[in-house]
Amino acid sequence: MKIGDIALETGFSIETIRFYEKQRLVKNVGRNANNYRDYGEEQIAQLVFIKQCRNIGLGLEEVKSLQSHLENPQSDCGEVNRLIGSALKKVREQLKLLHETEQQLKHLNSLCDHSGASHECGIMNELRTTSNF
Template sequence: MQIKELALATGVDIETIRYYEKQGLLPAPPRRDNGYRSYEAEHVQRLSFIRHCRALDMPLADVNRLLGFLDKPDAHCGDVDVLVDDQLARVRARLKSMRALEKQLLQLRSRCSGSGEGEHCGILDELVSAAHEESCVCHPR
C-alpha cells in the first residue's frame, strides 16, 4: 500500500508517518520500481501501536523503548512497568496542576457581579491587576 493508504488505515497524518520513519520508530518500507514506498501489514500494526501509545500521551522516547521490547520478545520486560508508572506519574502531576488551575479560574469567576458592564467587571479588574504584577484573587502573593 502507498503512504496515503497507510495514513487512511491508521488515522495518522502522512507527515507524521514520514517523521516516525526519520526517527526510526517505523522502519522504512521497500520501494517499488516506480520509487513509491510499499507499506505492508507490519507497518499498519506498528503504526497503530505507536498511535495508541501517543494517544496515551507517551513521549516518543518511551514509545521507542516499548517498540524495542516488541522487537525483542525474549527480553525481560520489567522496564515496561517502569515506563507506564512514569507516565502515570506525569499524568497525575498534570491532573494536580489542572485542579489548581480550575481552582484559580473558579476564584476568578467569583469576581463577576453579573452587571454586564466592562468598566465594573471584577474579572477584568483582577486580570488587569495581575498584568500589573499586583496581587489578584487567582494569584495571591
C-alpha cells in the same frame, strides 16, 4: 498501500508518518517503481502500536524502548513496568494541576460575561489585583 491510505487507516497525518520513518519508529518501508512509499500490515501494526503509546503519554524515545522489548521477547520487562508506572504518576500530577486550572478558570469566567471597558471587567480586575498592579 500508499502513504495516503495508511494515513487514513491509522489516523496519523502523512507528514507525521514520514517523520516517524525518519525517526526510525516505522520500519521496513518499501518503495514501488515510482519511488512512492509502499506500506503493508507490518507498518499498520507499527503505527497502531505507536498510537497506543502516544495516547498514554509516552515520548518517542519511550516508544522506541517498548518497541525493542517487542523485538526482544527475552528482554527483562522491568523497564516496561517502570515506564508505565512513571507515566501514570506523571498523568496523575498533570490531572491535579489541570483540575486546579479548571477551578481558577471557572472562577474567572464567573466574574464577567458582558462587553464593556476593561477596567470594569471582573476578570481583568481579579488578575490585576492578585498581581499587585
